[in-house]
Amino acid sequence: MELVWLEDFSALAEYGSFVRAAEARHVTQPAFSRRVRSLENWMGVELFIRTPQGATLTEAGKQILPSAQEAARRLYRMRSEAQEVAGMAAKTLQFAATHSLSFTFFPRWLRSAEKGAPLEAVQLHSDSMAVCEQMLIHGQVQFLLCHRHPDVPPQIPPAQFVSKKVGEDVLVPLAGSSANFGTSPASLPYLAYTQESGLGRIVAHRLQGKADYLHLKPLFSSHLAAVLMSMALENKGVAWLPKSLTEQEVLDGRLVRALDESWDIPLEIHLTRPTAPVSTAAEEFWTKLGSN
Template sequence: MEIKWLEDFVTLAETSSFSRAAEIRNVTQSAFSRRIKQLETWLGAPLISRATMPAELTSAGRNFLPMAQDAIRMFYSVRESLRPPAEQGLVRFAALHTLTITFFPVWLREVQRNTRTFGTSFMADRGGIEANLAALTDGETDFFLTYAHREVPFHLDRDKFSHLAIGSDRLIPVAAPELRFDKSTVPAAGILDSPETAKRALPYLGYGYSSFFGVALGKLFSKHSPFRRQTVHESTISAGLKELALTGAGICWLPESLVENEISNGALVICSNDSTWTLDLEIRLYRSSEKTRSTMVEALWQSSKALAQTLKPAAPAAGTATFSSS
């Protein structure tokens, strides 16, 4: 038996809808239904009447619901009490890898100017959107720090999860000055603006289709037809793609904050002067609105809110992730 089965069941009981509960739990409806069935098999009793719309609990389901709720609360309480002393009192973050390098250190310093100093810990970036969100929805972390874009929706219940817009960045197309192409090299600066671009498949360093940047870029590329590209490497980690881009392996869309120095010293060049090839990104901090929080977690949230409301975005230097007052 898995704790997520109990959380799935409680969510289903609250929504009376398999589709809505699956959306809140950030899984497909088929996967959600399968997990509910696994719980019923483990218990040896049907919990949901599937013959009714909306879904209703069976008598066994109604009896089991308060037990499931108590078990969830007890599980997280016990887990917190058993954490090693070195980890107790740390504010836990799930975060996209790039933000831990470019944004988080400066932002944390500013936040802690207005509250007492506290320790923090990061859970490794799991790559996919759903996997990273699951760390928050499953209670593994206190906060989720992420990029956001209007065309990449996060399927989170607004009544249960709230967010602050705390900064901004841009995703821009870059490459080494000389791009390896067809056993030769070509100048990469402005290459996306060349009429020849439509005639050949350009070497491309991509993120795949499950990561946040992969989904966002898929939306962008659909607006630029034709844009022919040949994927030579995929990774969900921007820092790794940057290192390959520096070798001339391909064009890559990278956060401007991550490549500031490389653009400044000429190690990377921008592949287009057309702003439609860039993606404006918001940096968001998410948290659960329902889970019991420590005083440090609440203090960080309130300090973050105050910082977002009082700091006006400075005119960003090239490549700098900035704070936001939105």
């Protein structure tokens, strides 16, 4: 049994695709497939039903998924506890944060959260929402900082994690100030988020059944809000962008509202942690944040 097998198992259960799961795990698909098969051989049962459309969990796979995820977290906690006893990394706080929050919100928020008492060590892992969720599930980080919407729950087991609201944001439909999409609404170029993006899940929920009404024409997609912002600045289309990321560009007049305020999407910014114990330093930081 190898820890990496449990992490691969969880990733394939989430993505339902060997290709996408292998990309998220930063390995080739053949290597990823071999590791999943190794876990199934060790278990002695098939964990996935494989079809040309993807992979779905068998009943056995569904049964052991929560235990496999908890086992991975326990192993990472065991490593952290050993390092603390040895005096290594005892004070390091491990955060995973989506790219859009890493750029602007995280530094300001961390300064305010320190409350005049600087933290000894902080490590920030910045990636897509899907990867950040996996890092939290696997116990590779203690905290996940991300945008949340009440109608779009995160893809993590709710009973195993708890979160606090630490800020607010809003997604605004913006375009470059020099953009000229014509007078006809039939071809409004749309800059979209991919499925790996947490913001993408939220925007997709808001636009469900309404994309045709808005006459949106998908032109470009990325899981990075910063990339979509760059495309909007180049007058390539309309994108729902976080206010926290675009304040300066809007203030400078380089980005302008493309749709009225009824199409804004209010967001909350949450810090999420496991319900299970984390390191002493992490517990102290969580307690210092106070309740919201």
